[in-house]
Amino acid sequence: MKNCIPEEIQTLPSTPDALAKSFKRYLIYHIGRKTGCPPNYLFEAVSKTLRDRVMVNWHKTRAAQEQKGVKQAYYLSLEFLMGRALGNHLINLDLTDNMRKTLEGFCMDLEEIESVEADAGLGNGGLGRLAACFMDSCASLNLPVMGYGLHYEYGMFRQLINHGYQEEEPDQWLRHGNPWELRRPEYTQRVHFGGRTEFYRDKNNHLRAHWVDTHDVLAVPYDVPISGYKNNTVNTLRLWKAAATEEFDLYEFNAGDYAGSMAAKNSAENITMVLYPNDSSENGKELRLRQQYFLASASLQDILRRWELREGKNYQYFAEKNVFQMNDTHPTISVAELMRLLMDEKNLGWDQAWAITTKTLAYTNHTLLPEALEKWSVELFQALLPRLLDIIYEINAHFMDAVRAKWPTNIEKQRQLSIIEEGPHPQIRMAHLAIVGSFSVNGVADLHSKLLCQGLFKDFYALWPEKFNNKTNGVTPRRWIVHANPLLTKLINKTIGDEWIADLSKISQLKPFAAEDQKAFHAQFKAVKQANKQRLAHIIQETCGIAFNTESIFDIQVKRIHEYKRQLLNALHMIHLYSQIKQGKTDNWVNRCILVGGKAAPSYVMAKKIIKLINNIAYVVNNDPEVGDKLKIAFYPNYDVSSMEIIAPAADLSEQISTAGKEASGTGNMKFMMNGALTIGTYDGANIEILEQVGEDNFFLFGLKVNEIEALLPHYQPIDYLQQDNDLQNVMHLLKSNHFNALEPHIFDDIINSLLSPHDPWMTLADFRSYVDTQNQVAQTWLNQSQWIRMSIMNTASSGFFSTDRTMQEYNHDIWKLKTIKPQLGTLK
Ligand code: 26W
Numbered sequence: 142m143k144n145c146i147p148e149e150i151q152t153l154p155s156t157p158d159a160l161a162k163s164f165k166r167y168l169i170y171h172i173g174r175k176t177g178c179p180p181n182y183l184f185e186a187v188s189k190t191l192r193d194r195v196m197v198n199w200h201k202t203r204a205a206q207e208q209k210g211v212k213q214a215y216y217l218s219l220e221f222l223m224g225r226a227l228g229n230h231l232i233n234l235d236l237t238d239n240m241r242k243t244l245e246g247f248c249m250d251l252e253e254i255e256s257v258e259a260d261a262g263l264g265n266g267g268l269g270r271l272a273a274c275f276m277d278s279c280a281s282l283n284l285p286v287m288g289y290g291l292h293y294e295y296g297m298f299r300q301l302i303n304h305g306y307q308e309e310e311p312d313q314w315l316r317h318g319n320p321w322e323l324r325r326p327e328y329t330q331r332v333h334f335g336g337r338t339e340f341y342r343d344k345n346n347h348l349r350a351h352w353v354d355t356h357d358v359l360a361v362p363y364d365v366p367i368s369g370y371k372n373n374t375v376n377t378l379r380l381w382k383a384a385a386t387e388e389f390d391l392y393e394f395n396a397g398d399y400a401g402s403m404a405a406k407n408s409a410e411n412i413t414m415v416l417y418p419n420d421s422s423e424n425g426k427e428l429r430l431r432q433q434y435f436l437a438s439a440s441l442q443d444i445l446r447r448w449e450l451r452e453g454k455n456y457q458y459f460a461e462k463n464v465f466q467m468n469d470t471h472p473t474i475s476v477a478e479l480m481r482l483l484m485d486e487k488n489l490g491w492d493q494a495w496a497i498t499t500k501t502l503a504y505t506n507h508t509l510l511p512e513a514l515e516k517w518s519v520e521l522f523q524a525l526l527p528r529l530l531d532i533i534y535e536i537n538a539h540f541m542d543a544v545r546a547k548w549p550t551n552i553e554k555q556r557q558l559s560i561i562e563e564g565p566h567p568q569i570r571m572a573h574l575a576i577v578g579s580f581s582v583n584g585v586a587d588l589h590s591k592l593l594c595q596g597l598f599k600d601f602y603a604l605w606p607e608k609f610n611n612k613t614n615g616v617t618p619r620r621w622i623v624h625a626n627p628l629l630t631k632l633i634n635k636t637i638g639d640e641w642i643a644d645l646s647k648i649s650q651l652k653p654f655a656a657e658d659q660k661a662f663h664a665q666f667k668a669v670k671q672a673n674k675q676r677l678a679h680i681i682q683e684t685c686g687i688a689f690n691t692e693s694i695f696d697i698q699v700k701r702i703h704e705y706k707r708q709l710l711n712a713l714h715m716i717h718l719y720s721q722i723k724q725g726k727t728d729n730w731v732n733r734c735i736l737v738g739g740k741a742a743p744s745y746v747m748a749k750k751i752i753k754l755i756n757n758i759a760y761v762v763n764n765d766p767e768v769g770d771k772l773k774i775a776f777y778p779n780y781d782v783s784s785m786e787i788i789a790p791a792a793d794l795s796e797q798i799s800t801a802g803k804e805a806s807g808t809g810n811m812k813f814m815m816n817g818a819l820t821i822g823t824y825d826g827a828n829i830e831i832l833e834q835v836g837e838d839n840f841f842l843f844g845l846k847v848n849e850i851e852a853l854l855p856h857y858q859p860i861d862y863l864q865q866d867n868d869l870q871n872v873m874h875l876l877k878s879n880h881f882n883a884l885e886p887h888i889f890d891d892i893i894n895s896l897l898s899p900h901d902p903w904m905t906l907a908d909f910r911s912y913v914d915t916q917n918q919v920a921q922t923w924l925n926q927s928q929w930i931r932m933s934i935m936n937t938a939s940s941g942f943f944s945t946d947r948t949m950q951e952y953n954h955d956i957w958k959l960k961t962i963k964p965q966l967g968t969l970k
Pocket of ligand 1: 267421424808
């Protein structure tokens with residue numbers, strides 16, 4: 142449509158008065174409410190006021206990044222665990238103070254408004270939150286990186302605790318709308334399912350394929366702005382929502398089957414209805430495969446569309462200017478989908494398409510657990526994605542040639558490495574497809590990457606050592622220090638200035654302030670921790686009705702509930718402390734408040750039992766007058782990103798107690814460290830690098846190492862540990878005697894049996910003694926408060942390495958090779 146809208150647009154003024162004017166305009170004229178309206182409208186008006194200030198920089202960033210010749214990276218992920226956006230944008234735009242003043246003018250409190258926002262819980266745990274921290278750091282580093290994910294109608298379920306049991310409720314995060322997303326139907330893509338392959342000869346007599354008789358689903362993008370820290374860059378996270386095509390509505394509608402047409406519409410729109418709440422075991426559900434292909438296909442088509450807008454149909458330089466990072470194997474069908482698009486839609490030959498694919502795709506592995514390695518049945522693929530199955534077979538045939546060339550006489554190697562696992566029900570091994578199709582394969586911590594090369598992917602490493610690399614995870618200091626811990630931020634700024642926020646390596650300038658003679662700084666550091674403990678204690682009182690005394694050690698384990706993370710080891714320690722109190726062994730006692738939080742996958746029976754056990758122990762301990770303040774235990778319901786923002790700043794002790802070799806990295810460990818918690822941890826994942834950075838004097842290390850675990854596993858006899866250890870006997874006796882479940886006898890029998898089984902892969906009892914002894918050291922250290930504070934300051938001051946800014950710089954230097962792109966300042970032309 143013709144128009145003469147001026148091309149020049151200007152960023153809106155952001156003085157408190159200007160913000161107030163915008164806010165009033167939104168509330169009164171856009172939303173149509175005034176005083177006395179529900180809080181979600183106030184939040185919406187505040188967010189849209191701020192969003193207006195993001196908009197021009199968003200345009201400018203896109204304009205700068207979409208110039209010809211600019212290389213871009215795309216982060217493909219089924220999960221983006223973003224949490225809340227408002228506070229984060231305020232920090233990045235440096236508008237926190239102005240907005241606070243504006244709202245004070247209306248007798249409103251900024252923190253209260255922020256707390257109205259629903260978490261964008263589009264992820265399970267570590268992998269999803271990592272994607273969110275990556276997006277923040279890429280924008281803050283001016284890296285042209287776009288995120289592609291799914292617009293789930295329901296995110297991670299809400300966890301309720303009822304009589305100690307987990308119950309799940311749907312997460313209706315979009316109930317009041319989402320001011321941070323923009324629907325962009327003009328960029329809708331069409332994704333195929335079902336049908337069959339038809340081969341034909343093109344005019345040059347080349348054999349080509351058509352995917353025909355498909356059932357299509359539309360992918361409608363929702364764009365979310367990702368602002369960088371005080372640098373005017375605003376990147377994009379594009380989330381796809383499934384919608385039915387009109388034809389397939391109309392066809393059935395005209396045939397008179399209204400209900401049938403609606404059912405078909407539903408089945409299309411189901412694809413992005415809900416996030417799968419499993420964070421380790423893959424269960425082969427068709428809908429999950431549909432989600433994965435839907436993301437891959439819509440994103441790749443969108444990227445090719447944008448490429449052609451800039452460069453036309455010329456694919457010669459595509460690989461030089463585009464790179465895709467696959468977040469675990471979940472989006473790995475992209476390997477085959479990119480081949481399909483390049484060959485069937487863009488008419489490239491196999492060799493050219495394969496060269497492009499393997500120069501643009503990179504894969505990050507996030508787990509060594511065998512049950513988490515994705516496999517899809519060939520049968521399901523045949524029915525749902527027949528054309529992609531053809532391509533995977535052909536990729537595998539070429540790959541088997543390479544395997545034969547390396548190991549000419551070894552048939553067994555071919556069987557082990559094949560993308561197709563043969564058997565009565567053949568399966569596609571997605572990790573193998575990812576490695577074969579990628580130029581880079583990385584793990585997420587030093588140890589984890591080494592274990593990939595030596596264990597899980599050993600033969601692939603022998604074949605292509607140059608593909609393998611490590612990228613130790615991080616977390617964004619903007620959310621995990623500046624936003625979560627404003628008091629600490631103020632103290633650090635006052636002490637060393639604020640450059641650490643954009644360059645966390647500078648936080649090491651705090652190290653001299655750990656020295657014994659820095660009494661004033663120590664007192665202020667301690668006061669900050671105390672205030673943050675008060676803030677958490679208040680919430681625990683409100684939600685759990687349990688009184689946490691802020692003079693006690695706050696000993697915290699929050700993460701997904703999983704046997705390998707060993708919440709059970711923590712539970713055994715709780716019972717041990719309780720038993721000590723009951724036996725009167727309380728000389729030099731140190732009071733402790735133990736907090737555990739996390740969600741169990743709804744179908745993970747053992748994880749749910751662990752939650753019940755912790756709640757039952759808590760009930761007995763908290764209601765025993767003889768125990769009093771010596772020990773308090775709480776289970777934090779519905780642990781999510783926003784709760785971690787309150788929890789991490791209040792922790793004295795961070796529990797990172799996985800069986801060595803099982804936790805790929807961990808990122809909660811880093812959030813705790815930054816906020817001055819000391820870690821009690823095994824030699825696992827990024828704990829090892831935390832220990833290296835902070836020094837062993839400032840870290841409580843315990844437990845068996847990977848090689849010891851491996852050596853012991855075949856002849857592990859938990860009974861032996863029991864026989865040698867009185868404390869362990871007392872603990873197991875209390876458990877077995879139904880002490881914590883008098884009204885529900887034997888409900889914990891399967892837990893007891895798993896601990897005592899020689900086949901317990903997590904070897905919990907093997908680490909019990911070492912854990913309890915180290916917890917005693919923790920308590921002894923706490924008695925020396927000045928030493929504790931020194932160690933705590935050293936943790937914050939040594940956390941510089943764990944910024945995702947560093948992680949992203951490494952991805953960029955080694956894998957993506959992007960140039961930084963800054964938006965042009967001034968008015969937009
Ligand atoms: C259902 C399939 C499935 C399988 C694995 C879903 C999700 C997963 C993820 C790999 C689980 C996950 O979140 N892994 C965590 O990734 C973090 C970021 O790299 C690491 O810090 C954690 O150690 C790792 O457990």
